[in-house]
Amino acid sequence: MVNFREITAGQALPEREFTATNVSLFCYNAAIWNPHRIHYDETYTTEVEKHPKIVIDGPLQGDWLSQIVVNWVGEEAELLKFDYSNRRASYLGETLKSGGKVLKVDQQTGLVEVELFLKNEEGEITSPGSATVRFNI
Amino acid sequence: MNNLVTDEALSWIGKSDPPVEIEVNRSDIIKYSVSTEQVLTKYLKGDEAPPMFIAGLSREIVPLKELGVDGLPPASLLPDLPLKRVMAGGVRFEFHKKVKPNEVLVFEKKLSDITEKQGKTGPLIFITYLITCKTKAGEMVLEQFQTRILR
Numbered sequence: 001m002v003n004f005r006e007i008t009a010g011q012a013l014p015e016r017e018f019t020a021t022n023v024s025l026f027c028y029n030a031a032i033w034n035p036h037r038i039h040y041d042e043t044y045t046t047e048v049e050k051h052p053k054i055v056i057d058g059p060l061q062g063d064w065l066s067q068i069v070v071n072w073v074g075e076e077a078e079l080l081k082f083d084y085s086n087r088r089a090s091y092l093g094e095t096l097k098s099g100g101k102v103l104k105v106d107q108q109t110g111l112v113e114v115e116l117f118l119k120n121e122e123g124e125i126t127s128p129g130s131a132t133v134r135f136n137i
Numbered sequence: 138m139n140n141l142v143t144d145e146a147l148s149w150i151g152k153s154d155p156p157v158e159i160e161v162n163r164s165d166i167i168k169y170s171v172s173t174e175q176v177l178t179k180y181l182k183g184d185e186a187p188p189m190f191i192a193g194l195s196r197e198i199v200p201l202k203e204l205g206v207d208g209l210p211p212a213s214l215l216p217d218l219p220l221k222r223v224m225a226g227g228v229r230f231e232f233h234k235k236v237k238p239n240e241v242l243v244f245e246k247k248l249s250d251i252t253e254k255q256g257k258t259g260p261l262i263f264i265t266y267l268i269t270c271k272t273k274a275g276e277m278v279l280e281q282f283q284t285r286i287l288r
Contacts, residue, residue, distance in 0.1 A: 018174065027172035031165070032193030035208040049207070058225045063173045063189040070188065071176055078232070079188055085227035 001074035004135040007105050007112060013072045015099035018064050020056045020092060028060050053093060058086035058127070064098045065116045065129045077112070077135040084116070084129030094120055103130075110135035141260055142253050146216040153247035154213050158273070159194055163238035166190060186236040191270055191279050192228070195244040214248045218287055220262050226284030233277040242278060243271050249282070262287040 020028075022040075029039050037044040038055040045051050062084045070079060090096055100116035116129035163183035169190045170180040179185045199210040212223075236242070250265040263284055270279040 024172060024174070027168070031168040031172045033196050033198055034193075035204055035210075037208040041208075044207075059189060059192055059228075060173065062192075062228060063187065066188050067173070067175065074177070078235075081229070081231055082188060083227060083229035086225050 001076050002072055004076065004110065004112075004137055007102055009102050009105055011102040013068050013100040013102070013114060013116075015097055016064075016068065016071075017095050017097050019095045020060070022054070022092065025054065025056065025060075025092065028057060032059070051089065051091065053091035056090040056092065056094070056096075061086060061090065061096065061118050061127045062129070064096065065100075065118055065127060066131070068098050068100050068116055069114060069131045069133060073133050073135070077110070077133040079131060079133050080111075081132040082129065083131075084127050086127050088120070088124060088126040090118075090120060090126050096120060096126065100129075100131075110137040140253075141219050141262060142251050146218055147251060149214065149216040149248050150251060151247065151249075152214060153245055156243050156245045157195070159242050159244060161186065161194070161236055161238055161240045161242060165194075166238060169193065183238055186238075188230065188232060191236055191242070192230070192281060194242070195246070195268060195270070214246060214266065215264070216248075216251070218262055220260065220287035222288050224286040224288065226263065226286045228284070229282040231280040233279065234272070236278060241273050243273060245269050245271075256288065259288065 025039050038049050039057055042054055045054055065084050066082055096118050098118045100114045103115050104113040112133050114131050117125050118127040120126050166183040166186050175181055175187055180187045197210045204210055246266055246268045249267040252263045254261050263286055266283045268281040271277050
């Protein structure tokens, strides 16, 4: 876990890779009760909605972004604000890398602002985001 | 601007769905945590819900025969607009309280804004929803601002 006194602006957060599979997408969509066919029915997805492959859920990518923050702070801080935007679709078979960096540290209040990203294998940012956490100081 | 958003559509701003009560179940937290590849023990054991768990918790559950060809339930709080293709926009969360198993949460969804913008390839309509999640005692748990883009 990170030590608040050692955090500086520009510091990178630990990165992590995610590769969705048919099984993981099935489990995720069952868990959130999402019956949208673009996440499990390949024929419908390609022929009707004209995606090249099964689509990785936008909110799942949002979750992967949030994990970069909550795993970094552990029990040392609480998540106050989090936002993301799915700018580019991601498809089954892609490996996405999430990470981020510290934008601002307030030594008086314990507030830390971070910028987040999810990138595809081409290095394109598919989902940018940001978060604010408050450390217990 | 093309004035695609009529006064009738704008009159939908402020409308809300009836509140929905949902009980948080430990096994649901565990299933969510496993499927999203969480690593913190508190999530994997279901002692606390991951931040994004609550966003998935409020999805509408309707009888199978009411699902559309795409598999989705009928859209709620969506006025008649000339652009029909719906894309996910940004989502912003403000967290006020951690969620533990066995809590009963009350969700309310309100249409908070409709705005027309000019995109690179044509007009776009942005619809923003505010989804609030409170405890039964009225304590705020989460505010979620969700944008849908019509093109």
